[in-house]
Amino acid sequence: MCVKILSITNRIEAQKLSDMEHFDTLIVGGGPAGLMAAIRASSLGQKTAILEKNASLGEKLLLSGRGRCNFTNAEDDMNEFISRYGDNGKFLYSAFSRFGPRETMVFFANIGVELKEERGKRIFPKEGGARRVLESLIAQCRKYSVATIRNSPVKALKIRNCRADCIITANNEYTADKYIIATGGKSYPKTGSTGDGYAFARQAGHTITDLYPALVPIRTAETWPKLASGCNLRNVRLHVLLDGREIDQRFGEMEFTNFGISGPIVMELSSHVPDWTKQEGELIFSLDLKPSLTHEILTARIKRDIDKFRGHKRFAGLVRSLVPAEMVRLIIELGDIPHDKPVEYISDEEIAEFVNLLKDIRMTVNGLWGFNNAVVTRGGVSLKEVDPATMRSKLCDNLYFAGEILDLNGPSGGFNLQICWSTGYIAGSVSKLSGE
Numbered sequence: 162m163c164v165k166i167l168s169i170t171n172r173i174e175a176q177k178l179s180d181m182e183h184f185d186t187l188i189v190g191g192g193p194a195g196l197m198a199a200i201r202a203s204s205l206g207q208k209t210a211i212l213e214k215n216a217s218l219g220e221k222l223l224l225s226g227r228g229r230c231n232f233t234n235a236e237d238d239m240n241e242f243i244s245r246y247g248d249n250g251k252f253l254y255s256a257f258s259r260f261g262p263r264e265t266m267v268f269f270a271n272i273g274v275e276l277k278e279e280r281g282k283r284i285f286p287k288e289g290g291a292r293r294v295l296e297s298l299i300a301q302c303r304k305y306s307v308a309t310i311r312n313s314p315v316k317a318l319k320i321r322n323c324r325a326d327c328i329i330t331a332n333n334e335y336t337a338d339k340y341i342i343a344t345g346g347k348s349y350p351k352t353g354s355t356g357d358g359y360a361f362a363r364q365a366g367h368t369i370t371d372l373y374p375a376l377v378p379i380r381t382a383e384t385w386p387k388l389a390s391g392c393n394l395r396n397v398r399l400h401v402l403l404d405g406r407e408i409d410q411r412f413g414e415m416e417f418t419n420f421g422i423s424g425p426i427v428m429e430l431s432s433h434v435p436d437w438t439k440q441e442g443e444l445i446f447s448l449d450l451k452p453s454l455t456h457e458i459l460t461a462r463i464k465r466d467i468d469k470f471r472g473h474k475r476f477a478g479l480v481r482s483l484v485p486a487e488m489v490r491l492i493i494e495l496g497d498i499p500h501d502k503p504v505e506y507i508s509d510e511e512i513a514e515f516v517n518l519l520k521d522i523r524m525t526v527n528g529l530w531g532f533n534n535a536v537v538t539r540g541g542v543s544l545k546e547v548d549p550a551t552m553r554s555k556l557c558d559n560l561y562f563a564g565e566i567l568d569l570n571g572p573s574g575g576f577n578l579q580i581c582w583s584t585g586y587i588a589g590s591v592s593k594l595s596g597e
């Protein structure tokens with residue numbers, strides 16, 4: 162209701178602006194990065210507009226954290242925080258030192274979003290989820306008279322003499338002193354993030370690094386995961402083997418899908434798959450269903466169970482006592498022991514094979530699901546061509562970038578939205594370096 166009223170008022174405002182389409186700061190993209198940039202610029206007195214292709218702002222933000230919006234992370238060791246972004250993380254030192262996770266939490270608390278911390282130091286709004294976050298941001302845009310020009314897909318950015326000259330939409334042209342591209346990446350294109358900004362950046366001479374879906378389910382060569390599709394496993398360990406050698410591993414939750422595997426630890430590993438598949442050798446994920454038990458302890462436990470079940474249970478019953486019900490069929494299919502074999506007839510060799518299976522279920526990685534299912538995009542505007550202190554293009558004087566369009570991505574846990582808040586805030590700041 163509240164958003165609806167705001168949207169009508171903003172449209173009226175946008176219409177009033179039709180005969181004065183020059184702005185101090187013009188932002189392409191009304192997602193989290195664009196909204197933060199707009200709030201910052203307008204609060205500093207800049208006449209600011211957002212051009213948004215959709216009828217409404219922040220569509221992807223509304224989906225974040227399954228609608229609950231894990232908008233940052235309370236990890237307070239900055240080096241640890243930055244390390245979560247891999248090699249490119251060091252680009253964020255400057256932005257985080259001015260507007261990092263702590264400042265983000267204060268900012269949201271000040272605009273009426275109470276916070277709560279959950280597992281893994283994830284920060285969520287205490288109430289209202291993603292909608293509360295979005296409405297609070299839109300309210301700030303209203304407060305500072307940001308013109309939000311919706312239903313306006315930007316078609317082109319014109320560059321002249323190493324400066325952005327104007328922006329062209331289907332119906333209009335807009336000029337500004339400063340342009341901020343915050344069009345997001347290519348993930349979840351149904352939310353409006355269709356990668357348009359990469360073309361604008363290329364028009365300005367920027368390099369776009371290779372783009373991959375990240376935080377995305379993984380496809381396996383084997384088709385059997387579908388036998389346990391939807392089965393959610395907790396406290397398991399995934400070992401990553403390249404050419405038989407362990408190169409990474411994760412402990413936590415995962416699930417089987419119709420085409421392979423998904424869930425938090427799989428999504429996190431997915432961001433590295435493009436690098437691993439460039440190397441020689443087969444990429445295998447090995448699942449340990451009982452990581453806290455050694456082979457010996459698990460063997461002893463199974464033998465105890467067999468003694469207990471002797472005379473009244475078959476192999477399927479033994480399996481059911483060890484794995485979730487949805488996985489029983491899969492485990493029986495993958496092994497050699499008939500489901501109806503009475504437990505007392507299971508040999509020591511069969512027990513050893515069964516233990517090996519529970520601790521080493523192998524899956525061959527056969528690629529990633531596409532951008533439609535990816536939480537974020539890996540790759541983007543090359544960081545070498547952007548000033549980390551201002552987010553200003555090094556190639557084009559009055560052009561800035563913010564958010565997922567940059568070659569930055571993090572794991573789940575609030576790290577990706579933090580990129581947007583920090584780079585958006587910095588891009589929206591009036592840069593002393595440029596004299597703007």
Ligand SMILES: Cc1cc2nc3c(=O)[nH]c(=O)nc-3n(C[C@H](O)[C@H](O)[C@H](O)COP(=O)(O)OP(=O)(O)OC[C@H]3O[C@@H](n4cnc5c(N)ncnc54)[C@H](O)[C@@H]3O)c2cc1C
Binds near residue numbers: 348352564
């Ligand atoms: C399902 C899902 C859940 C997520 N959950 C979390 C989470 O809990 N925590 C977290 O940290 N991250 C999460 N993320 C990631 C996070 O949502 C993104 O990192 C973030 O939205 C990126 O913000 P952005 O402003 O850079 O781009 P976007 O949010 O993609 O916004 C870009 C905007 O630009 C507009 N646009 C694009 N092209 C044009 C054009 N040509 N003209 C005009 N407008 C244009 C788009 O319509 C869009 O509104 C999630 C992502 C998904 C898909």
